[in-house]
Every structure is written in C-alpha cells, then in structure tokens.
Amino acid sequence: MSKSLNPEQRLILASSSPRRQELIQSLGLPYIIRVSDADETVEGKITPSELVEVLSVRKASTVRDMLESDEKHGIIVGSDTIVVLQDEVLGKPVDEEDSFRMLKALQGTTHQVYSGVACVDAQTGKHVVSHSVTHVKMKSMADAQIRRYIATGEPKDKAGSYAIQGIGATIVESIAGDYFTVVGLPLSLLSDLLLNFDIQVL
Template sequence: MKPLVLASKSPRRKQLLSEAGFSFDVVPVKISEIPNKNLNVNEQILDIARRKARAALPLLKASRTEPFIVLTADTEVIFGGGPLGKPQDREDAYRILRLLSGKYHEVLTAVCAVESSSGKELSHVETTKVYFKNLSDAEIWTYIDTGEPMDKAGAYGIQGQGRTFVERIEGPFDNVVGLPVEAVKNLLSKF
C-alpha cells in the first residue's frame, strides 16, 4: 500500500489507526466544519470529510514526491434527525446530555480516502446506535465538571468517563470513538 497520511488532529483517531497496525503520518488540516444545510445528514458528514481530504491533498503534494493516500474523517452525533455538534459552553453541554438521557442517538462517522496520483476517492459512512441510561442532574453536572464533554460531539466521550452513561450500543464501538477501523481497512484495501 502507498504511504498513508491521516489528516486529522484527533488523538483518538491516531490511536485507533495505530492500534489497528497501520503505519502513517499525521498532518492535520483546518477547514470550516459548518455543514451544508442543503444536504441530508449523511451527505453533510461526507461533505466535511471530503473537504478535509481535498484541503490536505495540495498541501501534502507540495512536500512529497511519492504517491500517497490521505485519510480523513468526520464524526457527528445525530438526535431527532439533526446533528448535535460540540457544546458551546457548560449550559449547552447540560442541554445536550439532558436531551440524550434515557434515549438513543446515532453516531455517524464519514471516512474519506484519496489517492494522490490518480485522484481516486472512496468514502463510507458508518452508523452506531447508542442507548443512554436515565441521567440525574447531579450525574450530568459532575461529568461536565471533568471538562471531558467540552470538545466532543454530543458532549460525551465513550472512551472516557462518558461510557458510564451508555446502557448499550448497536454497531462498532470504535465508530463512536471517532474512526470505524473495519470500514477504514475495507476502504484502503480498494486502492
């Protein structure tokens, strides 16, 4: 396989890819992650992952002579048909966690891989259903006080203390963390 570049600043994605046995470089890119409201939720997430890949490609081509594959991802927590995003502040984190309490939501991760020399682009959206137990206000505020929810879609991290809120899941656990490794392996095997 051609050299792999993960265009993400997520330490969770880096860890999952490493644990899966991949050798890769990490070169984060910054783009606007404001979703295109003219697209459905799946298309919005795919669009963001694709925009990340397309932003990374010219930057990487400028510094590399050999062909490579760039991998990007975008994860969203979907509730009531729309994305919840990351909390703006403590009160917003409370609002999100209160919404999720006692209900299920979906975690969607779009992955996109682009081969630098041919421009071949492949993508996939993985879905996992996450069922939360009923949460008390005290549990929610204690969790918010840890600071963990503040940079997470859906205001929780399943790989951290947020896992105590989860009753069960249907689908890949690593998808909820931020990178569905089996889907990535399948995508990369097509290059």
C-alpha cells in the same frame, strides 16, 4: 517482504484528534499526521450521512492541497463524526451550558452516531467515501450527575458532549453497531475502503 515497506502505502491522517491517531496506529501501517483546518460549514438541507461524507472528503482534500509535491504519496484519510438525536445534529458544545443541554436531551434515549470516512490518493486525487451508523442508548441521569460529568472536562470538544472511550462509558447503557464509529474512526469500514488502493490491513 513486509507489507509496510512500500512508501506508497503510508496513510496520512487528516485529523488532530488523539483518539483517531490512536486508532490509525492500531492498524500497524506507516502513517503521518497532517492537521486539516477545513471549513466545516455546509449550506442547504443535507442528511446526516451526506454531511459526514462531504466533510470527510473535504478534510482529506484540504490536506492534499497542503502537501508539497514531493510529499504527495500515500492515502489521505479524512473522517467526520456527528451525533444525531431525532433529526437534530449535535456538534461540539460551545460551552458548559450547551453540554448540559445536549446531555439532558440524550439521557434515557437512543441516538445515532454517524462517522464518515474518506480515502484520497495523495498523488492522483482518486477518492472513495462511505459512512457507518451506530445506535447508542444513554442511561437516565440526574442533573447533578450530568454536571459532574461536565466538570471532568471530557465533553468539551466532543460531538454530542460525551466520549464513549472515556468516563463517558459509564453513562452509556448499550450500543448497536460498530463501537469505533462512536469513537470517531470506524476501522472496519476504513480497512474495506483501503482495499480500493491495494492496501490490505490483514
């Protein structure tokens, strides 16, 4: 019998990100999308790893609260990604000047990308959460190069103002760690977490 026939095994992706949707599709498990409009503000001093874990759980839990009772089956997957440069968290840019500021600061340096992943059982509310970190080294760039990259529109809704899976790949010199952590959904970590719910990707 195929592993994908059990309706309890479906995944519910709590994200509107097309990148995360493509990645979850690659697992070959049945899934649906439910967009979480969770509040992403966090009070007080919190480490980057705590931040992405808190927000991942919050996104998944928000979607669980939105589901109708007859929809509450499957595992809700929430994920959050941030870029950290010398203890400063770089979120999504507010405008093009903000993008320029971030990319100018990142160029020629190594920064960290944290991605949290939370899996919440839609029926019981049981959850597991973890995160992974990847180190990304950016090339040194001229201001004109940074402006041309911003003009492509790619940095607009990306944490840290770049997308490694797009033309942003040309400004990354090297990475140490999991590539998919930088894209926004660490698949290796997700597959490990799903084992807690008896879901085997392979």
